Amino acid sequence: MAEQIPINPALLVWARERAGLSNIEATEKFRRFDEWEAGESAPTYAQLEQLSDALKVPIAVFFFPEPPNVPSINETFRTLPEAELDRLPSRIRLLMRKAKAFQLNLAELTGGRNPSERLITRDLEFKPRVNITNMTTAVREYIGVSLEDQRGWRDAETAMKQWRAALQQVGVFVFKDAFRVRDLSGFCLYDDQFPVIYVNNSATKTRQIFTYFHELAHLIFHTSGIDKVRDRYIDRLAGDSKQIEVLCNSFAAQFLMPEDAFNLAVAGRRADEATAEIIAAQFHVSREVVFRRFFDHGRIDEAQYREAVERWTAQWEGGGAGGGGEGGGGNHYWTKLSYLGREYVSLALGQFHQNRIDETQLAEFLDTKPKNVGTLEDYFGRGVAV
Numbered sequence: 001m002a003e004q005i006p007i008n009p010a011l012l013v014w015a016r017e018r019a020g021l022s023n024i025e026a027t028e029k030f031r032r033f034d035e036w037e038a039g040e041s042a043p044t045y046a047q048l049e050q051l052s053d054a055l056k057v058p059i060a061v062f063f064f065p066e067p068p069n070v071p072s073i074n075e076t077f078r079t080l081p082e083a084e085l086d087r088l089p090s091r092i093r094l095l096m097r098k099a100k101a102f103q104l105n106l107a108e109l110t111g112g113r114n115p116s117e118r119l120i121t122r123d124l125e126f127k128p129r130v131n132i133t134n135m136t137t138a139v140r141e142y143i144g145v146s147l148e149d150q151r152g153w154r155d156a157e158t159a160m161k162q163w164r165a166a167l168q169q170v171g172v173f174v175f176k177d178a179f180r181v182r183d184l185s186g187f188c189l190y191d192d193q194f195p196v197i198y199v200n201n202s203a204t205k206t207r208q209i210f211t212y213f214h215e216l217a218h219l220i221f222h223t224s225g226i227d228k229v230r231d232r233y234i235d236r237l238a239g240d241s242k243q244i245e246v247l248c249n250s251f252a253a254q255f256l257m258p259e260d261a262f263n264l265a266v267a268g269r270r271a272d273e274a275t276a277e278i279i280a281a282q283f284h285v286s287r288e289v290v291f292r293r294f295f296d297h298g299r300i301d302e303a304q305y306r307e308a309v310e311r312w313t314a315q316w317e318g319g320g321a322g323g324g325g326e327g328g329g330g331n332h333y334w335t336k337l338s339y340l341g342r343e344y345v346s347l348a349l350g351q352f353h354q355n356r357i358d359e360t361q362l363a364e365f366l367d368t369k370p371k372n373v374g375t376l377e378d379y380f381g382r383g384v385a386v
Contacts, residue, residue, distance in 0.1 A: 002044040009039040014067035019055045055095035062349050099198045106194045110349045114193045118173035136255040156205040159284035168343045176201040178338045185227040188215035197220040206286035213252035256285045271299035333379040
């Protein structure tokens with residue numbers, strides 16, 4: 001009989017509640033869970049591995065003396081109505097728990113200190129009523145990517161990878177996954193040391209780029225956030241919460257297409273879809289972003305803007321033009337590296353090669369099975385940017 005691992009039952013309560021499960025639901029998944037939670041028996045190591053996967057917490061947490069003192073995910077979404085959070089699909093809630101697990105992993109891999117020499121969420125601070133041009137200028141200068149650099153990139157895929165690397169350089173980790181929910185492009189989780197952006201890899205490349213900067217704005221305001229294609233919930237917000245959510249959309253659009261450059265690009269052109277295609281290609285942004293700027297400038301009305309966005313979204317949801325995300329082409333290992341990002345994988349492999357974690361722990365950090373670790377490292381060594 002496999003050996004039971006003595007753990008603090010309070011950790012099981014914490015992990016279960018964090019996953020949004022009742023004791024009955026957890027017991028349906030793990031027959032003896034109620035006994036473990038009551039301290040009448042304990043899980044084996046193999047069962048802890050299954051719990052770690054099901055509840056989306058690092059297995060190391062189960063060996064803590066007490067539950068970690070981290071806020072619930074809902075508490076960090078200051079600008080999202082509670083009802084909107086309650087309506088999120090279970091798949092998205094699972095990915096949010098997974099994102100929080102990655103934050104805990106990062107803390108363990110780095111001794112609790114962000115490996116970047118600079119941390120944008122610490123070094124820049126703005127009020128919700130900030131002048132958007134001043135904010136975008138300051139952020140672009142801090143990140144160190146000029147508009148000329150951006151417009152000189154070969155295509156949207158190159159732009160997506162370059163922006164991801166630039167965010168990593170200023171302390172923001174970007175993870176990806178297949179959300180299986182088309183209306184949601186991404187979300188972010190704020191943390192003092194490890195701000196995380198989580199992106200729907202099934203979205204178009206240009207939509208992913210927009211999501212990077214919508215979520216970056218949230219993180220700079222020290223709040224978690226969600227980037228939805230259909231964002232009418234903003235109308236139900238009030239005060240600073242509404243101002244921040246509106247500002248995050250405006251920030252992303254104006255960061256990627258600064259006002260003067262946009263005005264120059266559209267001078268003498270009609271505010272129509274043909275122009276949107278041309279301008280979007282120049283800046284490596286989506287047609288939606290260009291149409292939003294047309295709307296903000298009063299060159300189209302809200303009905304025109306909404307109709308175009310709904311039509312383009314329907315095309316995307318139906319697998320139409322625009323293409324999905326990066327990574328893999330169906331290859332498990334390329335996809336895994338794309339989802340995790342090179343910096344995170346490098347941190348985990350570094351700890352392994354310094355004998356600070358074993359192969360089983362490495363597999364947990366890399367969200368894979370131990371038998372896959374060697375092949376995943378081989379693919380990582382080929383040096384393909386993700």
